[in-house]
Amino acid sequence: MTPLPPGSTIGILGDGQLGRMLALAAARLGFDAVVLSPDADGPASRVAARSWVADYTDPAALEELARAADVVTYEFENVPVAAVERLEALGATVLPGRRALAVAQDRVAEKTFMREHGLETVDFAPVDDSLSLAAALERIALPALLKTRREGYDGKGQVWIELAEAAEAAWAEIGGGPAILEARAPFVRELSVIAARGRDGSVAIYPAGENRHEGGILRETTAPARSAPELEARRIAETVLSRLGYVGVIGVELFELADGRLLVNEIAPRVHNTGHWTQDACQVDQFEQHVRAVAGWPLGPTQPHSAALMQNLIGEDAERWAELAADPSARLHLYAKREPRAGRKMGHVNRLQPRAAP
Numbered sequence: 001m002t003p004l005p006p007g008s009t010i011g012i013l014g015d016g017q018l019g020r021m022l023a024l025a026a027a028r029l030g031f032d033a034v035v036l037s038p039d040a041d042g043p044a045s046r047v048a049a050r051s052w053v054a055d056y057t058d059p060a061a062l063e064e065l066a067r068a069a070d071v072v073t074y075e076f077e078n079v080p081v082a083a084v085e086r087l088e089a090l091g092a093t094v095l096p097g098r099r100a101l102a103v104a105q106d107r108v109a110e111k112t113f114m115r116e117h118g119l120e121t122v123d124f125a126p127v128d129d130s131l132s133l134a135a136a137l138e139r140i141a142l143p144a145l146l147k148t149r150r151e152g153y154d155g156k157g158q159v160w161i162e163l164a165e166a167a168e169a170a171w172a173e174i175g176g177g178p179a180i181l182e183a184r185a186p187f188v189r190e191l192s193v194i195a196a197r198g199r200d201g202s203v204a205i206y207p208a209g210e211n212r213h214e215g216g217i218l219r220e221t222t223a224p225a226r227s228a229p230e231l232e233a234r235r236i237a238e239t240v241l242s243r244l245g246y247v248g249v250i251g252v253e254l255f256e257l258a259d260g261r262l263l264v265n266e267i268a269p270r271v272h273n274t275g276h277w278t279q280d281a282c283q284v285d286q287f288e289q290h291v292r293a294v295a296g297w298p299l300g301p302t303q304p305h306s307a308a309l310m311q312n313l314i315g316e317d318a319e320r321w322a323e324l325a326a327d328p329s330a331r332l333h334l335y336a337k338r339e340p341r342a343g344r345k346m347g348h349v350n351r352l353q354p355r356a357a358p
């Protein structure tokens with residue numbers, strides 16, 4: 001396809017920090033970003049050329065977005081598939097496509113997809129009612145993690161089950177809806193790979209990062225991860241990208257086991273928090289890479305010039321902005337969220353260390 005020329009418009013579904021950083025990267029390449037989201041006054045719309053506050057499935061808003069944007073993308077994986085279908089029916093190109101969204105929105109579909117393509121996951125079983133919960137407990141050794149099938153994020157909608165007798169109560173605790181029971185992954189490290197696929201099928205993959213979570217929420221990423229199984233991580237990312245016919249940046253979260261094997265935990269069909277380190281450690285970061293991919297531009301280099309530690313600023317951490325701004329080793333990124341709530345991602349810092357020549 002012919003690359004979208006500068007001056008074209010990129011539509012973004014979602015008004016969070018990921019959309020903000022996408023819009024800023026788009027602006028740097030001469031594009032305009034426009035945003036559609038049900039939330040008013042979010043981080044992305046305040047740096048966008050134009051925005052609509054409407055439900056994702058609002059027909060009039062989708063029509064305006066389809067008319068304004070030369071390509072539409074999303075910063076949030078729980079955008080309804082129906083919104084994407086409507087945009088496509090209106091003649092818009094939406095990237096990454098519907099398939100990636102549908103697979104990533106349902107933890108059972110996601111793990112089934114991985115297994116069908118020869119990628120390893122933890123053992124799992126779907127839970128829809130008391131009968132399937134009992135069947136799942138027969139198959140999956142305890143302790144096991146019960147998660148909502150849809151719409152979980154940052155560790156929400158998840159509960160550990162230690163004893164079979166506690167399972168019904170645990171299921172009620174996460175809402176009693178469609179769920180998945182996952183075997184415990186005996187991981188030694190959590191890794192993630194940020195990868196991109198262009199409209200011409202070319203692929204670019206950043207080195208894996210090592211992630212540390214607290215209470216289900218990402219605290220920090222160290223990248224490149226020391227002695228990571230890079231070849232295997234790349235193989236997994238390439239398989240997922242090509243089998244989904246994906247265009248754009250994807251985050252693939254992995255569990256590394258003691259024997260070096262990698263299990264796929266989940267995919268995020270969008271730019272990803274564990275890829276924020278690329279903003280300061282790479283020539284082309286994940287946000288520009290995503291814009292390049294969906295605009296049909298050549299993908300940029302992924303080899304970092306520095307090693308990086310990315311630290312999230314969660315809740316009141318961001319009140320330290322003045323101290324961080326005075327710290328010459330910290331590159332500060334703030335999202336301009338109006339309300340600093342506990343557990344809310346307010347910004348991040350990247351700390352760089354020069355890399356020895358390979």
Ligand code: AMP
Nearest residue numbers: 122145154155182183184185213216266
């Ligand atoms: P998720 O929302 O699936 O990314 O889960 C959030 C975090 O919970 C992960 O980053 C892990 O730290 C932990 N976790 C999720 N699934 C499992 C599992 N099957 N076994 C052990 N830890 C898990």
